[in-house]
Amino acid sequence: MLAYLLLVLNIFLVILNSAFCSTIICIIALFKLVLPTASLKALATRLANKAMWLWATINAWILSASNRVEWDIEGGEDLKKDGWYLMISNHLSWTDIVVLCCVFKDKVPMPKFFLKQQLLYVPFIGMACWALDMPFMRRYSREYLIRHPEKRGQDLQTTRRSCAKFKHTPTTVVNYVEGTRFCHSKKKRNGYEHLLQPKSGGIAYTLAAMGDQFDSIVDVTLAYPENLDKPFKDMLMGRMTKIVVRSRTLPVNEEVQGDYFNDKPYKRQFQQWLSNVWQEKDELLKEIHK
Template sequence: MLLVLNSALVCVNTAFWSVLICCLALLKLLLPIPAWQRVVSKACNGFMWAWATLNYKLLMLTSDVEWDVEGGEGLNKEGWYLLISNHLSWTDIVVIFSVFRNRIPMAKFFLKQQLLYVPFLGLACWAVDMPFMKRYSRQYLIKHPEKRGCDLETTRKSCTRFRHTPTTVVNFVEGTRFTDEKQKQTRSPFNHLLAPKTGGIAYTLGAMGEQFDAIINVTVAYPENRTLPFKDLLSGRMKKVVVRVHTLPVDEKVTGDYFNDKVFKRHFHQWLTSVWEEKDRELEAIYAKSPAMLSGKVPEQSSVRTQ
C-alpha cells in the first residue's frame, strides 16, 4: 500500500513542477534576452529545489530512516562543482538532491544532445540549464577526422551560461547501476563497485574544468537495503542511508588534454582508479559495521550525524 501511495505522490509532485518548468521554458524561449533568461533559470532552479524538498518530506512521512552523513565542509551554494558518485539505484538521485539541496547549487546532469528534441523533457531540461553534450562515435570520426574535437567545443559552448550561474554537474562515473551480475560480467577489480569509466568525467572536466572550484566525491550506501533500495524507500522499509563526502581539488592531476595527450590520459586513469580504490575500502568499512536502528532527518550542515 505504501509503495503505491508514495509512487503516486512522487509522480504527482514531479508532474506538477515539470509543468511549471515547461511553462517558464516557453517564456525563456520566446524572449531570448540573456538577463531575462537568467531570471527564468533562477526561478526554474527554485522549482527544482521545491521538487526535491517535497519528495524528501513526502517519503519521510512514511519512512523511519537513519541518515548518516559525514563530510563536505566548506561547500556553499555560490560555488561551481563536479559531483562524482557510485551508483546503486534510482534512490541515489533522491539522496543526492535531499542531502545537497541546501548546500550546493542544484544538481545538473550532462545529457545527450538528442534528448533536447524529446517533447516536454528536452524543453524542461533546457529550462533548468542541464548541459547538453554532442558526442561523435569513433566510427564517425574515422570517416570524418576533421570533426575531431568539435564535440568537445560544442559542449563547451553549451556550458558558457554557467560562467555567471553557480552550478553543480553530477557524473555517475561507473556509467550504470552496480549489480553483482554486472560486477562479474565486467570482471571489476573492486568488491563493491564497477570499474570507473574515465571518458565521461574527463569529457566533463575538459568542457568545464576551469570553472569548477572543487570535485565532490560522494559515496552512497544502503547497508540494510542493498537489493532493492528504491522499492524499499517507496515502501517505507528503508532503514539507513549512509553518505560520505570528500572534497577533491581541481589541479594538474585532472586538467589536461585527455583525448590527445596519452601521458595525461594514463595519469588521469591512475588518479581515478586510486579514488575508486579508496571508495571501495570505504564501502567495505560501511558494510562491515552493524547498522544502528535509529531514525533521523537529513542534516543541514556537514559532518553532523543525525540520529
C-alpha cells in the first residue's frame, strides 16, 4: 500500500516539477525570440539551461527522498562545465534521462537529447524541449524513403540546424545509440547480452555537424542490476535499490571524423569503431550484473 501511495505522490511531484520548470523555460524562450543581439540570446539560453538544472535537481531530491538508492558511480573526473561533449549511452527506460541529468548536471553543460518527433506534443515537456533547442527527429522507414527519395538526408539537415545553435554555448549532446529502449523481445540474436544493436547514423550526423567542436565523446554505461524489469516504475514506487553509472571519455580523432555519407571505407571503419565500443560496453554490463 505504501509503495502505491508513493507512486501516486511521486507522479504528482514529477508532473508538478516538470510543469513549473517547463513554464519558466518557455517564458525565457518567448523573450529570447525578441532579443536583439546574439549575446543577449546566449544569455537567455544560459538561463533556460539553469531552469533545466533546477528540474534535474528537484528530480534528484524526489528520487533520494523516495528510495534508498546505492549509487555506484565511476568516471567523469576529467569533465568540465564549460566544454562541448557528445554523450553516448545505452538506453533502458525513462529512468535514464533522470539519472543522466542527476549524475552529470554539475559535471558538464546540461544535456540536450535527440528526441522523437512525437514527443513535441507531450504537454509541458515537448514545448520546453523545443525551447531548449533539442533536436526533434522524424524517422523514416527504408520502404518509405524508397517511395519518397526527397526525404533522404532530412535528419542530417535537422541535426545541423540544431547543432548550429549549440556553437556559442557549451553543450552536451546526448545520443541513445540503440535508437530505442532495451528489452529482451527486441534483442533477438544480435551478439550482445545486455544491449541492442547500435545504430551509427545518428551519432554520425552529430559528428558531421559538430565534430570539430567537441572536446571528447563521453561513453556512459547505465545499469539497474536489482530492478531489471521496470526500473522507472520501481523508482516512482520507492523500490529502486541500486544505480550503476560508468563513464569514460573517448577522443574525437580521425577514427570518428570523416564523410560517413559518401565515403564507404570510412563508413565501414566508423561502424566497426562503434561496434567495438558496444562490445566493450556489453562486457562491462556482464561484470556489473554478476
